[in-house]
Amino acid sequence: MFYTIDILGTIAFAISGVLVAINKKxxxxxxLIIGFVTAVGGGTLRDLLIGxxxxxWMKDITFTYVIIASAVFAILFRSKINYLRTSLFLFDTIGIGLYTLVGIEKGLNAGLHPIICIALGTMTASFGGVIRDILxxxxxxxxxxxxxxxACILGGITYFLLSKLPIDNNIVFIIAGIVVxxxxxxxxxxxxxxxTVYKD
Amino acid sequence: MFYTIDILGTIAFAISGVLVAINKKxxxxxxLIIGFVTAVGGGTLRDLLIGxxxxxWMKDITFTYVIIASAVFAILFRSKINYLRTSLFLFDTIGIGLYTLVGIEKGLNAGLHPIICIALGTMTASFGGVIRDILxxxxxxxxxxxxxxxACILGGITYFLLSKLPIDNNIVFIIAGIVVxxxxxxxxxxxxxxxTVYKD
Amino acid sequence: MFYTIDILGTIAFAISGVLVAINKKxxxxxxLIIGFVTAVGGGTLRDLLIGxxxxxWMKDITFTYVIIASAVFAILFRSKINYLRTSLFLFDTIGIGLYTLVGIEKGLNAGLHPIICIALGTMTASFGGVIRDILxxxxxxxxxxxxxxxACILGGITYFLLSKLPIDNNIVFIIAGIVVxxxxxxxxxxxxxxxTVYKD
Known part of the structure; x- marks a missing residue:
């Protein structure tokens, strides 16, 4: 199930990148590149930082295929994609829930402090969009x-609070994702x- | 011979970066930094992604010397560099042919899928310029x-198509470079x- | 003592990032993120490049706490921070002295050429600000x-010149830092x- 969510999130992220790039002419x-980095940029930064x-994405070619297909789809149906706005927003939102927790788990596996793990989760979920905007x-x-x-940070905090209780780890994972x-x-x-903060 | 091409490509890339930086005052x-990242940025990103x-460039100091010398040259002769425009364009073009294939080989050595290898080759050849423009x-x-x-992608595809035939690998390498x-x-x-794609 | 300087430098860098981000509304x-990347960006790039x-910063949670505290402080006292301008400038300057030498040492430990080590030192001290400006x-x-x-480069050169003489390494370290x-x-x-260089 997590793999399916990962794919849906990838689709939503890639399409969001494609639409921004089209607007930038x-x-x-x-x-294609903007779609790609939007979809995989957060996870890439996380992987680089933890080594x-x-x-x-280099080890599972499926993501490359999904991103290329999403980009082609978004280009072909760019004038009609508004009808999918709600679906895409949902995919995107479910995607960040999952990505936050994937990032946290990778941080835990690398033996890192919970706060650093939450930072990694947030990065996984949100830095694809940051790289998209920089490019x-x-x-x-x-x-x-x-x-x-x-949302990612609050989900991450939930994860660490609940994981101190005697609850099955899968359930903690799902509840934290739902919080995001x-x-x-x-x-x-x-x-x-x-x-925002203005200078007085 | 490949080493010579690598040096010529580095010179062309570094000078292109220097000229952009001069224009940006x-x-x-x-x-110097823009010259440097234009020359080594693509290979650096590739190396980071595959670990x-x-x-x-940190392991072979020659590239640093070549880039510094190119930058000094380009600064001193900036008003006359137009006469070298054709040579530089040729160095640059031969350079991307080589860099594409170097990236592909490094991907193959890391055991990656052909499509990922082509992406790495394209990155090696073109992301120095991307980082230059972002900076x-x-x-x-x-x-x-x-x-x-x-051009890089077509050269990469050529490489993988030909490498299925019973042809010596060096020859495949050279043909694919020529395609780029x-x-x-x-x-x-x-x-x-x-x-480009406009929104209807 | 070096750890204290590192913390003071981190505070100065983080606050400089926070103030820029406030100005950008x-x-x-x-x-918080801009404060963070300004403080740790240079060291992060160095660590990534040498592997x-x-x-x-992921391995010592203290830096994360210091940065968050600095950001909160800078936000709360943003209208009064001008009174601290001189202290912050001093922290920042002492910080780049230290960071340059930390970068050089990490390069030496990785067995790299002195010029590359100086580049790593300069990067450690200055690329947090580069990433801040790009973002x-x-x-x-x-x-x-x-x-x-x-200043970083001159300090780095001093380090390598003095380390050829029969002087204790700690003293070389301190003199080079003072040069920066x-x-x-x-x-x-x-x-x-x-x-700057203008095109004639």
Missing amino acids: MDLFGI NTPVS CNEIPVIFRKEIYAT IVVRLLAVKFKIALP | MDLFGI NTPVS CNEIPVIFRKEIYAT IVVRLLAVKFKIALP | MDLFGI NTPVS CNEIPVIFRKEIYAT IVVRLLAVKFKIALP
Whole structure:
């Protein structure tokens, strides 16, 4: 099941990258690359920082196929993709729930401190979008107005709090993932954003 | 012979970086760094992703000397470098032919899938320029209008198709490199570019 | 003593990142991340390039706490931080002295050429700021007008010249660090900058 979620998340992330690249008037190669880095960038950064090389997407060709197919689909149906907006948003949200926890698990396997593990989880879920925005010459959107990382952090904290209780690890995993998803959904529904700080 | 090509490619890449940095009114340090990352950035990213560390240029000091010398040369003769435009373009083009194949070989040695190897080859040849453009605060030019990566990809495909035939590996290597070079030359001569995709 | 300097440098770097992020009107998450990458970005790049993973800040949670505390402090007292400008500038300057030498030592331990070691030292001291500027969508300030890297390079050269003499290594270390600090202080005091190069 986790593998299916991973694929759905990859599709959503890749399509989000493709749509940004089209808006930036990139050529086909640029569109494909932006789709790719949006989908795998977070996991790649995580793997590099903990020394898990070759990085994950290089070891399972499925992700490359899924991203290329998603990019082709998004290019062909770019004018109709609005109808899929809700599905894509759901895939994306479920994806960040999973990616946060995958990042945490990889950090635990590397013997790292819980706070570092949460940072790795958040990175896995959100830095694909950061790299996408840098390549598109924008200040990353999650640094400005998205409740996205906050959802990941709260999910990560839930994971570590629950894992101190006598609960099966799979259930802890699922509850923490649901926390990420619910926080994200509520934040979008009620337009909650982190405050910015102005110099007085 | 491959080492000589590698050096010529490095010179061409470094000079291209230096000229962009001069146009951006950077200081001497900035100019040197941009020359450096343009020359070694693609190989560095490849080495990081497959876990080949310390990365290549750190293990052979020759490249550092060549890049510094190229940067000094380009700064001193910046007003006359137009006369060398054709030579530099040729060095650059031969360089990407070689770098594509070096990347592919490193991927094969790491036991990776052919498609991933082609991606690594393309990265080796083209991501120095991407990092250059990011550091100069531009959307990378190869995402917008250059047939550059496409030449690398076609050369990579040629390599894998021919390597299934009973041909000596060195010859396959050379033919695939020539494909990269010829596609690039034809694309520039006939001003062929990849299409962009507009939202309808 | 070196550990204390490391912490002071981390505080200065983190606060510099936080102030830039506030000026860019980022939200709290963005501010924290920019503070973080400014503080640890240079060392992270160094560790990745030489293959020292998991990277240093992941192995010592103290730095994460110091950075978070610095960020909270800088946000709360952002309107009064000007009074601390001199202290912060001193911490920052002492920090780059130390970081340059830490980078050099890590390069020596990895068996690398002295020039590469100096490059690693300079990177450790200065690339946090480069990554900060890229994430904030600016051309990195040290490529344009700061004597910063030059101080690191001169300190690095001093280190290697003195280490050929029969002097205790700790003393060489301290003298080289002082060279970095003095060059930086003089450059700022007398407004010395590297020349830029214009196309004639």
